[in-house]
Amino acid sequence: MKPIPFGQRLVVRLAVGMISVALLSLFLTFALQVVNVTLSDLRPPEPDRMQELLTRLLAENPNDEDLLALTEFPYELRRVLLTTTLLSVIVSGGLWIYLAIRFARSIARPIEQVTSAAAKITGGDLSARVDVPSGSSGETARLSEHFNQMARSLETYERERTEMIAAIAHELRTPLAVMLARLEVMEAGLVELSQEEVSRLGHQAKLLTRLVNDLRTLSLADANRLSLYKxxxxxxxxxxxxxxxxxxxxxxxxxxxxxxxxxxxxxxxxxxxxxxxxxxxxxxxxxxxxxxxxxxxxxxxxxxxxxxxxxxxxxxxxxxxxxxxxxxxxxxxxxxxxxxxxxxxxxxxxxxxxxxxxxxxxxxxxxxxxx
Ligand SMILES: Nc1ncnc2c1ncn2[C@@H]1O[C@H](COP(=O)(O)OP(=O)(O)OP(=O)(O)O)[C@@H](O)[C@H]1O
Ligand SMILES: [Mg+2]
Missing domain, CATH: 3.30.565.10 (Histidine kinase-like ATPase, C-terminal domain)
Incomplete structure (x- = not known):
């Protein structure tokens, strides 16, 4: 099955988060309704004034059952319910803030690490790598792994390039050194310029030519520019x-x-x-x-x-x-x-x-x- 792109997953996660917050709010409103509490009730009752009011009303309507029920309303329970509801709002809100920060960090930290490793590589330190915690998965872990792979390839490529240049210099130096030495002894009059000397120099020149031609063929092939006359x-x-x-x-x-x-x-x-x-x-x-x-x-x-x-x-x-x-x-x-x-x-x-x-x-x- 094709994996869901990171962007889409992020949008889905944020949407799920927002829907959850909305549902939580709906649930709390519903819960407050169930206990018959409106937002204006979210302040501590004033027992003395209410008591006074109730006593006056009851004196006027001693048989009013509603008023009687009201006097029996358990204020303590109502306070407990209110406190619990407020606490749940604070706890769930805090939880959501904590989760949002963790989620943001889980994305931001690897990106910060990749940015700083990339800056080191740009500065010439090809050994810079990003930490990929064991067992981590997901898009950001894959980003870090791919970055490390790229850095490793770059390091290998750079090492091979340096070794190659050293090898080329070494291979060119040998025939050149031989040629130069023979020419110097001839110039100093220590050796006569003979047919044998000329063919010796010619042999070294042929070695050089072959080496240069081989290198040219290899670099043309590397650049996909090797022409074949088939x-x-x-x-x-x-x-x-x-x-x-x-x-x-x-x-x-x-x-x-x-x-x-x-x-x-x-x-x-x-x-x-x-x-x-x-x-x-x-x-x-x-x-x-x-x-x-x-x-x-x-x-x-x-x-x-x-x-x-x-x-x-x-x-x-x-x-x-x-x-x-x-x-x-x-x-x-x-x-x-x-x-x-x-x-x-x-x-x-x-x-x-x-x-x-x-x-x-x-x-x-x-x-x-x-x-
Ligand atoms: N027939 C063979 N038997 C045993 N070893 C071989 C044989 N052919 C190649 N090799 C080994 O492989 C190595 C690489 O061969 P290659 O032809 O690339 O280089 P070379 O012969 O040393 O130099 P060049 O071909 O550039 O003159 C040789 O140095 C040799 O050790
Ligand atoms: Mg060979």
Whole structure:
């Protein structure tokens, strides 16, 4: 059932309160009528004057039954009834004032807390939170909980942003430092400018370019501005060519490279898919020692394409989801910036697919892409 909006509930509560006060007044008026008391009677009777009056009237009309009944009217009882009625008016009125104050406070206090926490956050203190008493429910408790959730997200986002900037600075600094050091020794005449030196500098420049391009792709994807140039592609052919480009590396590393490729056509951005394969194969070769095997397989069933890269290498430890985090590196000694798998994830998700990782039961790791 849809919950009643807060505004409507507030209106209903106020209406119920007002109706209750009106009913209470009606009841009191009725009660006063029952005891035959009008508002002008709400003052203490003056027994001496009344007694005097009654005695005079009775002397004139000794047989008047009304007058006789009046003399028997229990003044004490009437006073008790009046006092009780007055007391009940005071108590119920006080009760209503107390309840109204509590109700107003129950709304005002959380709003005051949210306002002061929001002011702290605006001032840069992202750890500010609102107290949500345990067991509290209702709209104001939900407001406080949502506020706390928002503050937590903001804090996490800010921490990730700072860490990301530090990681980017770190990754950019390494190739720049290498380049600068080589240029300085050449400038000082300690090393000759040779073909070998130029290709070393070129390698560092390529690393920098790749890093900057990867970061640009990730930030475009974050902003939903990543353009895909999709076309109908012979995927089998694309995967075969991408795999073949690693044959030299496979020979060098003494790792066998094999494929199991079905005839699959799909509408994809071929350059982006090559990038995905490049990253998965690069990782597989990085983590597979000599004598191992890397296998790339491609097939399709029920309208879904499955592309997998399997190796017989070291495998990975911990939660597979962490591998796809930005700048995550479990092996610092193998180079790389830790952006490869984050990029794979973003590129496959932008194709409406998903990617997963697992360790093989007989050793090594498998990365599977579905779209
Ligand atoms: N095939 C694999 N076997 C074992 N561990 C792997 C494999 N692929 C990735 N990993 C682990 O996942 C981490 C993240 O991989 P990712 O490709 O994102 O970064 P990288 O390879 O370290 O750097 P980059 O790809 O940017 O050059 C790696 O550092 C590695 O620890
Ligand atoms: Mg990688």
């Amino acid at each position: 076309q109908k592609v012979d995927l089998g052919d694309l995967v075969r060519r991408a795999t073949e480009s690693f044959s030299g590396r496979a020979r060098e590393a003494v790792v066998s490279l094999s494929t199991e490729i079905a005839d699959v056509w799909a509408t994809v951005d071929p350059d982006r898919l090559e990038q995905v394969l490049f990253n998965l194969l690069d990782n597989a070769f990085k983590h597979t020692p000599a004598g191992g095997r890397v296998t790339v397989s491609l097939d399709a069933s029920a309208g879904q394409v499955r592309l997998a890269v399997r190796d017989t290498g070291t495998g990975f430890g911990g939660d597979p989801k962490r591998l796809f985090g930005r700048f995550y590196k479990a092996h610092d000694d193998l180079g790389g910036s830790g952006l490869g798998l984050a990029l794979v994830k973003v590129l496959i998700e932008s194709h409406g697919g998903s990617v997963s990782a697992k360790n093989n039961p007989d050793g090594g790791a498998s990365f599977e892409v579905r779209f």
